[in-house]
Amino acid sequence: MIREFQGKYRWLSNFWPVTILYEDRVYPTVEHAYQAQKTSSLSERDWFTQNNDPSEAKAYGQTLTLRSDWNDVKIHIMKELTRIKYQNNFLRTQLINTGNQYLQEGNTWGDTFWGVNIITGQGKNNMGHILMEIRDELFLEHSLNTYLANHKKIVLFDGVCNLCNWWVRFLIRNDPHDTFRFAPLQSEVGRAIQAEYNINILGIRSVIVIDTYTTYTVKSSAIFSLARSMGGLWSLVNIFWILPVFIRDGIYDIIARNRYRWFGKQNTCMVPTNEVQHKFLT
Structure with missing residues (x-):
């Protein structure tokens, strides 16, 4: 003190x-x-x-x-x-x-x-x-500067969404270069990052991927960014990049609007296990 x-x-x-x-x-x-x-x-x-x-x-x-x-x-x-x-x-x-x-x-x-x-x-x-x-x-x-300087990508996700939590676990399993760091949108650090980037999550309703200290991607563009980082066969997902944005994001929005109804939700944000705790920002 x-x-x-x-x-x-x-x-x-x-x-x-x-x-x-x-x-x-x-x-x-x-x-x-x-x-x-x-x-x-x-x-x-x-x-x-x-x-x-x-x-x-x-x-x-x-x-x-x-x-x-x-x-x-x-x-x-x-x-x-x-x-x-x-x-x-x-x-x-x-x-x-x-x-x-x-x-x-x-x-x-x-x-x-x-x-x-x-x-x-x-x-x-x-x-x-x-x-x-x-x-x-x-x-x-x-912390953001350190992570981004080391070529990490920060993924903000809906921490109570079952689909989103499954997606995070999938990314962790398919992260050969230890690229991803995660924070629930509802968490204190998640809200602070949103404020830092002037992100209005109510107007986005999306996973958010922060690539640099000045830029971030949302919706289908965020998914493509993550697929590129996973590499290997997952990079083939980027074939769909040729689709117009309004089509890509339109499909994303349909899933986002119905994610709780189709996949369910939790009352609280997911708690990472000790093995993956280092990948979550606190």
């Missing part, structure tokens, strides 16, 4: 110097950028871009007349600014290297909203929770 953002963990503090570009303004720290968003006055926001001391920025921010929606948006804004901060390569690596440690913004000045009063032990620790959420996002991004 990291109890305070001081000493060797000072970089976790919003006072840490790092350029923050937010809404067309450049701020010297997250603290400057956050305090600036309290006001709707553009001239007051400009003040924060011209003064480097985060302590002065915090003090000045406390004198501002708050915008009317401040209490509704302040956590969202802090999350956005913190995400920007950890695009910095050094800070991103530092945050990832904290592993699974609980991050607590412990303080002695009585802030129980963003942190925890280390004297009383009371506080919501919202800043710590934001950092841990962003760390999880960075873990996922790092």
